[in-house]
Amino acid sequence: MLTLSQSAYDSLRQHGEETYPYECCGVLLGLFEEDGTKIVTSVARCGNTREDSPHNRYNIDPRELIRIQREGRERGEDIVGFYHSHPDHPAQWSPTDLAEAHWIGCSYVITSVQKGKAAVTNSFELTGSDEADKKFVSEPTHLTRPWA
Numbered sequence: 720m721l722t723l724s725q726s727a728y729d730s731l732r733q734h735g736e737e738t739y740p741y742e743c744c745g746v747l748l749g750l751f752e753e754d755g756t757k758i759v760t761s762v763a764r765c766g767n768t769r770e771d772s773p774h775n776r777y778n779i780d781p782r783e784l785i786r787i788q789r790e791g792r793e794r795g796e797d798i799v800g801f802y803h804s805h806p807d808h809p810a811q812w813s814p815t816d817l818a819e820a821h822w823i824g825c826s827y828v829i830t831s832v833q834k835g836k837a838a839v840t841n842s843f844e845l846t847g848s849d850e851a852d853k854k855f856v857s858e859p860t861h862l863t864r865p866w867a
């Protein structure tokens with residue numbers, strides 16, 4: 720399960736609207752509970768470095784990812800997931816999304832942006848033991864109150 724605040728949820732959905740008709744992408748920082756629940760405590764927006772096909776691909780600059788990871792650790796946060804948008808496509812992962820996902824145990828949140836408006840947001844956990852048997856599993860998203 721992925722737990723995030725309403726403001727974090729709104730922020731990643733708004734990001735998809737702002738970058739429409741291109742994909743947005745970003746990182747979810749927070750902590751892993753013992754039962755496997757991920758709690759998002761902050762959201763880091765990233766630039767989409769895919770210049771070849773930004774409307775249906777995304778890529779986070781590895782240097783930007785390392786910086787986000789380091790700054791998160793200084794605040795006691797780990798990377799618990801990633802998010803991106805699907806302009807005018809369903810909030811379902813694509814074979815490319817799976818091929819390019821490498822953080823087993825993390826959440827991959829996808830927001831469908833229809834005609835510039837954020838529609839459905841789904842989360843998938845990357846499960847498995849390695850690259851050969853990894854797969855996405857739908858997971859529930861739980862929103863906490865802004866003051867929680």
Ligand SMILES: [Zn+2]
Nearest residue numbers: 803812813816
């Ligand atoms: Zn995708």
